Amino acid sequence: xxxxxxxxxxxxxxxxxxxxxxxxxxxxxxxxxxxxxxxxxxxxxxxxxxxxxxxxxxxxxxxxxxxxxxxxxxxxxxxxxxxxxxxxxxxxxxxxxxxxxxxxxxxxxxxxxxxxxxxxxxxxxxxxxxxxxxxxxxxxxxxxxxxxxxxxxxxxxxxxxxxxxxxxxxxxxxxxxxxxxxxxxxxxxxxxxxxxxxxxxxxxxxxxxxxxxxxxxxxxxxxxxxxxxxxxxxxxxxxxxxxxxxxxxxxxxxxxxxxxx
Numbered sequence: 001x002x003x004x005x006x007x008x009x010x011x012x013x014x015x016x017x018x019x020x021x022x023x024x025x026x027x028x029x030x031x032x033x034x035x036x037x038x039x040x041x042x043x044x045x046x047x048x049x050x051x052x053x054x055x056x057x058x059x060x061x062x063x064x065x066x067x068x069x070x071x072x073x074x075x076x077x078x079x080x081x082x083x084x085x086x087x088x089x090x091x092x093x094x095x096x097x098x099x100x101x102x103x104x105x106x107x108x109x110x111x112x113x114x115x116x117x118x119x120x121x122x123x124x125x126x127x128x129x130x131x132x133x134x135x136x137x138x139x140x141x142x143x144x145x146x147x148x149x150x151x152x153x154x155x156x157x158x159x160x161x162x163x164x165x166x167x168x169x170x171x172x173x174x175x176x177x178x179x180x181x182x183x184x185x186x187x188x189x190x191x192x193x194x195x196x197x198x199x200x201x202x203x204x205x206x207x208x209x210x211x212x213x214x215x216x217x218x219x220x221x222x223x224x225x226x227x228x229x230x231x232x233x234x235x236x237x238x239x240x241x242x243x244x245x246x247x248x249x250x251x252x253x254x255x256x257x258x259x260x261x
Contacts, residue, residue, distance in 0.1 A: 006046040018057035033081040124172030155199035
């Protein structure tokens with residue numbers, strides 16, 4: 001492979017401009033995953049900047065998962081393999097500085113997921129429907145083995161599977177941007193849920209039943225009913241969350257008939 005060289009920037013030499021130059025090289029596939037960049041000293045000379053400015057640019061690229069630094073005899077700066085995890089990591093780093101609440105996530109879900117399932121109705125494959133059937137069947141099996149009690153470990157294990165149901169629907173839309181967005185929102189939601197959800201068998205049962213209803217209409221390719229059921233499902237989840245946060249969950253007033261805790 002011919003050694004890659006960068007040209008000196010004709011305008012103000014900032015770390016942001018260096019980042020953009022390297023990003024552009026990746027975008028047009030001049031740089032590919034696994035490619036090794038020149039040494040920091042050589043890149044600084046090529047860009048006509050100081051090592052400090054060059055390293056600042058590399059830090060930005062590293063944060064966004066575009067490059068990785070490896071140590072050792074064969075170390076150096078390499079172009080990363082871009083995947084969902086690296087993108088979600090970058091988004092997580094950005095959002096960690098924001099004041100987010102679970103309601104923010106459910107607002108996004110209400111905007112995205114009902115149209116997503118309408119799109120999935122048109123594009124989802126028989127194999128993807130089978131995966132949804134397996135998901136619902138697995139969750140029903142978990143619930144049947146619990147009786148009327150559910151511990152913390154079981155509750156969150158089942159909640160993970162329930163979230164996977166939504167990921168599978170987004171994937172069935174065959175829209176990578178939509179799928180990534182839903183995947184990321186659910187990942188972020190998982191971190192929030194550990195701070196406010198409490199193990200409750202009725203909540204888990206209602207989730208699985210809602211998914212069963214949605215799947216039934218999805219198999220019939222009924223886009224309108226799929227959308228309607230998804231809206232209702234997310235509305236119930238949001239109401240449950242609001243009830244938890246307002247601490248109005250009692251044996252008489254709780255939406256899901258939870259026991260006093």
